[in-house]
Amino acid sequence: MVNDVEAPRRAPRPKRARRAAGKAAQLLAVLLIVSFGTFMLSALLPGDPAVAILGEGHPPEAYEQVRQELGLNDPLLSRYVEWLSAVIRGDFGTSLIPPQSEVSSRLASAFPVSLQLAVMALILALVISIPLAMVSAYRAGGVVDRIVSAITFGILSVPSFVAGLLLIAIAVNQFELFPRAHWVRLTDSVPDNLYHAFLPVLTIALLEIPTFTRLLRSDLVNTLQEDFVLASRAKGMPSWRIMLFDAFRPSSYSIITVVGLALASLIGSTVIVETLFSLPGMGSLVVHAAGQGDLPIVQGAVLVIAVTYVVINTAVDAAYSIVDPRIRRAQN
Amino acid sequence: MAGTGKAHLRDGGARLTVKDLVVEFRTKGDQRVQAVSGVSFDVLPGETLSIVGESGCGKSSVARAVMHLPAPTDGAVQLNALDLGSLDKKALRRSRVAMQIVFQDPVASLNPRRKVKDLVQEGASIWGRGTAKSRDRDAREVLDAVGLDPDVVWNRRPHELSGGQCQRVSIARALVMEPDLLICDEILSSLDVSIQAQMLNLLRETKAQRQLSMLFIAHDLAVVKNISDRILVMYLGKVCEVLDVEALDRPATHHPYTQLLLESVPTVGSSRVVPSKAPAGQDLPSPLNPPSGCRFRTRCPLATPRCAVEEPRLERKSDDQFIACHEVA
Amino acid sequence: MPRTEPISAITPPAAGATTAPPGPAAETRPRGAGFDVLTLMCGLWLLTLAVVALVAPLLPLGEHQDSALTLAEPIYAPPDLASAHPLGTNALGLDLLARVIYGARISLVVCISAVLIGMAVGGIVGITAGYLRGKVDVVIGVLTNSLLAVPTLIMLIALASVLRPTPQNMVIALSLVAVPGMIRVARAQTLALSQREYVTVARALGARRSRVILRELLPNVALAIIPLGMIYISALIVAEASLSFLGIGIRPPQPTWGNMIAEGQDGKMEQYPFLVIVPAFFLFLTVFSFNLIGERLRKVWDTRQVKL
Numbered sequence: 001m002v003n004d005v006e007a008p009r010r011a012p013r014p015k016r017a018r019r020a021a022g023k024a025a026q027l028l029a030v031l032l033i034v035s036f037g038t039f040m041l042s043a044l045l046p047g048d049p050a051v052a053i054l055g056e057g058h059p060p061e062a063y064e065q066v067r068q069e070l071g072l073n074d075p076l077l078s079r080y081v082e083w084l085s086a087v088i089r090g091d092f093g094t095s096l097i098p099p100q101s102e103v104s105s106r107l108a109s110a111f112p113v114s115l116q117l118a119v120m121a122l123i124l125a126l127v128i129s130i131p132l133a134m135v136s137a138y139r140a141g142g143v144v145d146r147i148v149s150a151i152t153f154g155i156l157s158v159p160s161f162v163a164g165l166l167l168i169a170i171a172v173n174q175f176e177l178f179p180r181a182h183w184v185r186l187t188d189s190v191p192d193n194l195y196h197a198f199l200p201v202l203t204i205a206l207l208e209i210p211t212f213t214r215l216l217r218s219d220l221v222n223t224l225q226e227d228f229v230l231a232s233r234a235k236g237m238p239s240w241r242i243m244l245f246d247a248f249r250p251s252s253y254s255i256i257t258v259v260g261l262a263l264a265s266l267i268g269s270t271v272i273v274e275t276l277f278s279l280p281g282m283g284s285l286v287v288h289a290a291g292q293g294d295l296p297i298v299q300g301a302v303l304v305i306a307v308t309y310v311v312i313n314t315a316v317d318a319a320y321s322i323v324d325p326r327i328r329r330a331q332n
Numbered sequence: 333m334a335g336t337g338k339a340h341l342r343d344g345g346a347r348l349t350v351k352d353l354v355v356e357f358r359t360k361g362d363q364r365v366q367a368v369s370g371v372s373f374d375v376l377p378g379e380t381l382s383i384v385g386e387s388g389c390g391k392s393s394v395a396r397a398v399m400h401l402p403a404p405t406d407g408a409v410q411l412n413a414l415d416l417g418s419l420d421k422k423a424l425r426r427s428r429v430a431m432q433i434v435f436q437d438p439v440a441s442l443n444p445r446r447k448v449k450d451l452v453q454e455g456a457s458i459w460g461r462g463t464a465k466s467r468d469r470d471a472r473e474v475l476d477a478v479g480l481d482p483d484v485v486w487n488r489r490p491h492e493l494s495g496g497q498c499q500r501v502s503i504a505r506a507l508v509m510e511p512d513l514l515i516c517d518e519i520l521s522s523l524d525v526s527i528q529a530q531m532l533n534l535l536r537e538t539k540a541q542r543q544l545s546m547l548f549i550a551h552d553l554a555v556v557k558n559i560s561d562r563i564l565v566m567y568l569g570k571v572c573e574v575l576d577v578e579a580l581d582r583p584a585t586h587h588p589y590t591q592l593l594l595e596s597v598p599t600v601g602s603s604r605v606v607p608s609k610a611p612a613g614q615d616l617p618s619p620l621n622p623p624s625g626c627r628f629r630t631r632c633p634l635a636t637p638r639c640a641v642e643e644p645r646l647e648r649k650s651d652d653q654f655i656a657c658h659e660v661a
Numbered sequence: 662m663p664r665t666e667p668i669s670a671i672t673p674p675a676a677g678a679t680t681a682p683p684g685p686a687a688e689t690r691p692r693g694a695g696f697d698v699l700t701l702m703c704g705l706w707l708l709t710l711a712v713v714a715l716v717a718p719l720l721p722l723g724e725h726q727d728s729a730l731t732l733a734e735p736i737y738a739p740p741d742l743a744s745a746h747p748l749g750t751n752a753l754g755l756d757l758l759a760r761v762i763y764g765a766r767i768s769l770v771v772c773i774s775a776v777l778i779g780m781a782v783g784g785i786v787g788i789t790a791g792y793l794r795g796k797v798d799v800v801i802g803v804l805t806n807s808l809l810a811v812p813t814l815i816m817l818i819a820l821a822s823v824l825r826p827t828p829q830n831m832v833i834a835l836s837l838v839a840v841p842g843m844i845r846v847a848r849a850q851t852l853a854l855s856q857r858e859y860v861t862v863a864r865a866l867g868a869r870r871s872r873v874i875l876r877e878l879l880p881n882v883a884l885a886i887i888p889l890g891m892i893y894i895s896a897l898i899v900a901e902a903s904l905s906f907l908g909i910g911i912r913p914p915q916p917t918w919g920n921m922i923a924e925g926q927d928g929k930m931e932q933y934p935f936l937v938i939v940p941a942f943f944l945f946l947t948v949f950s951f952n953l954i955g956e957r958l959r960k961v962w963d964t965r966q967v968k969l
């Protein structure tokens with residue numbers, strides 16, 4: 001509609017609460033559906049699990065007994081409920097392939113590695129893309145802007161396993177600057193950890209740099225055209241001050257969201273890098289498990305990653321609507 | 333103003349009768365806005381009723397509610413004595429064709445992916461009317477009637493036409509359905525002045541030729557004087573005044589809001605753009621939270637304490653003028 | 662040079678989040694909608710690749726798959742355009758040119774099919790959600806968010822752990838990746854478009870719901886979905902290559918760009934860089950071309966939509 005509805009007074013509390021409850025219900029539904037999908041992976045598995053466990057050539061009663069023990073003869077829904085209640089207690093079962101350890105302990109040792117990689121990659125990506133965006137936006141359409149945008153567009157088209165391979169070929173094998181295939185836990189030695197993490201982190205960061213740079217650049221360009229920025233210009237403020245103090249702050253709201261979302265999805269995207277550099281994170285765990293058909297580990301990892309994703313997203317969403325008055329207004 | 337009341341309705345023979353129309357929107361915060369609060373009017377065959385009021389007073393909401401797109405929250409709409417609210421989906425679809433609507437935005441009114449020939453024949457193809465040949469002929473005829481050369485525009489898409497041409501295509505598309513009632517929702521305000529005049533002429537001719545009833549929506553009085561038989565002045569979802577066009581210039585007393593609108597009409601010869609803003613300094617109060625009593629009282633020069641507590645009803649002032657105001661009536 | 666918005670398709674927005682990613686911001690100065698040399702070259706590349714991949718069995722190429730036939734061929738032959746193996750051979754003496762072309766065949770067929778399925782399903786579902794709103798919209802929203810809650814590669818890996826890596830299964834898995842993004846875009850477009858007057862007019866003319874959806878909304882929503890489809894093709898090509906690279910996608914000896922690149926691991930790459938460079942180059946050019954054309958199309962159609 002053409003007309004502005006005057007910003008209405010705040011909605012009465014119960015309605016806000018109801019809306020929040022509706023959102024929570026949707027979140028819960030998402031988690032349930034994801035968990036059900038994860039559970040159903042086992043139903044997609046070709047062949048009879050009893051045969052898979054015992055091998056061929058046993059009497060039919062033996063298979064029947066295994067099926068009984070595994071509860072495969074129960075109705076699907078009750079098996080799901082049982083599985084889910086175990087998962088909620090933190091019991092993801094034991095892995096099928098030796099070492100047949102608890103899935104939860106494997107996940108617990110892998111998760112921090114991926115989280116650290118993702119967080120560091122994000123920071124690195126920001127450190128690189130913020131200045132890039134600023135120099136691009138400084139003279140939008142100028143030579144620098146075009147070069148940066150060409151480079152970012154190019155990087156966007158380099159799959160991370162190719163980038164990783166190239167980095168390894170150059171920095172590890174050619175110049176022997178970095179080690180490969182070693183991981184030192186952050187808790188053991190911080191400098192060692194950082195040193196070992198650098199290449200993998202750079203590889204992951206390359207994934208996000210183009211997106212961040214482009215987004216922030218176009219936001220900056222827009223902000224720079226707003227009245228209050230023009231006013232500062234007219235007052236004779238130097239351009240870099242305008243960029244830093246007037247333009248950057250309002251432009252950073254959108255990057256905050258994107259960073260939040262990227263953090264969530266990056267925990268899944270570390271897969272390639274962890275495999276390439278043989279790092280003991282969620283990614284390499286799940287890839288190995290998938291290669292060997294170790295379903296409990298795959299299921300556990302998928303769930304943990306999905307829950308992380310949903311939780312971070314929700315948090316970002318909430319944080320964002322608190323931080324940015326524009327959104328709050330739009331929601332009213 | 334805040335007028336409710338049906339004193340101005342004529343009995344029988346109306347093409348369109350609208351009674352106590354209420355249109356409510358739900359907003360994000362689960363609040364309700366009443367865009368239209370109890371509006372009644374009727375349109376006789378061949379008559380043009382103009383609805384006038386400033387932006388946001390609910391004119392378009394009335395138009396859509398009349399079309400049942402979507403159906404109004406409350407109230408009755410009768411087309412040729414048939415109550416649209418009582419119809420099922422299919423019957424409604426069929427009856428609705430007798431009313432056609434043309435919108436303000438000429439470009440948004442045309443599907444950008446279609447050619448003019450398909451746009452104009454859309455209604456016929458929905459209803460499977462006629463043969464391909466007869467449809468083509470009708471389409472060409474009506475394009476001609478609205479002042480477009482069929483051979484030129486036939487295969488064009490909307491982005492290859494000017495705003496005025498787009499508006500003509502919209503009108504052609506409506507007219508080809510041979511409606512009983514044509515609703516024109518601010519069809520002039522996005523066109524420039526010379527084209528406005530052409531359009532007014534076009535509408536006047538068409539009306540005369542086809543015994544067409546029209547609901548003509550605008551936000552100022554200057555435009556509607558030329559084309560209307562009757563004028564309904566709206567403010568914040570309510571009716572202020574209903575009058576025959578002859579009563580407008582007669583040195584008669586008007587509702588204070590009509591007065592305000594009249595004073596903001598540009599004088600002849602001035603090149604002032606048609607004002608779309610509130611004529612008085614203040615803005616329109618929020619429809620979420622309308623003033624009590626007479627809704628116009630926050631801007632009314634004549635307001636008294638009574639106006640804050642009691643809503644005026646639309647009263648007959650003379651045969652051709654009905655006013656909802658405690659002080660003027 | 663391409664000056665474009667971030668490709669949000671590759672990291673689609675949040676599950677459970679209503680905050681849309683910051684909307685497309687206006688460009689500083691609108692650039693001409695025309696296609697330039699670079700775009701043309703990208704188009705040519707894709708066309709050539711598609712044609713060559715299509716007629717690959719008819720071309721006089723070396724052996725791409727069966728190492729029993731290449732016992733007599735040199736292994737690790739370096740690229741030499743004048744030789745019988747213009748792009749070299751691998752550890753089994755298989756011809757790299759033949760392998761990249763057959764790899765393209767698989768990649769293109771699988772990814773394009775997946776995107777077409779994603780566009781059809783996502784488009785229809787998204788339009789339905791956007792047009793009907795209400796409960797249908799909520800349910801579809803929850804399902805979409807559920808699909809988005811599992812990051813692309815993780816979902817593909819999970820599916821790969823239970824499905825056999827046949828091309829058909831690959832198409833199914835990859836289309837699951839494309840569907841939710843398509844739903845979101847189609848829904849958002851529909852929400853915007855159904856406010857347009859021409860939809861109201863169509864209903865005034867008596868159009869049924871199905872006609873409004875198919876004739877008024879679909880063609881216009883398609884304008885937004887097709888460029889996104891291009892960008893998705895490139896994202897899926899990368900995803901498919903990543904899976905093969907990880908050894909859980911389509912397996913050797915059937916060549917894909919991903920498993921060809923994987924042959925360069927474990928130090929082979931330093932000795933025989935062409936093992937990686939050849940497929941990586943094809944991969945890069947193709948992904949770049951789809952990205953670029955998608956972005957350009959989007960911009961052209963965007964400006965046209967705005968102008969209208």
Ligand SMILES: Nc1ncnc2c1ncn2[C@@H]1O[C@H](COP(=O)(O)OP(=O)(O)OP(=O)(O)O)[C@@H](O)[C@H]1O
Nearest residue numbers: 001002003005357367387388389390391392393619
């Ligand atoms: N879909 C909607 N949802 C919520 N509020 C709406 C909606 N459509 C209209 N409104 C509100 O209803 C009121 C009346 O709107 P309407 O479009 O009918 O006014 P109008 O008189 O046609 O204005 P204009 O001259 O600008 O076209 C406005 O306050 C508007 O904000």
Ligand code: SF4
Nearest residue numbers: 333626632639657658
């Ligand atoms: S005088 Fe009172 S009733 Fe009449 S318009 Fe003014 S406020 Fe309304």
Ligand SMILES: [Mg+2]
Nearest residue numbers: 391392517518
């Ligand atoms: Mg209007």
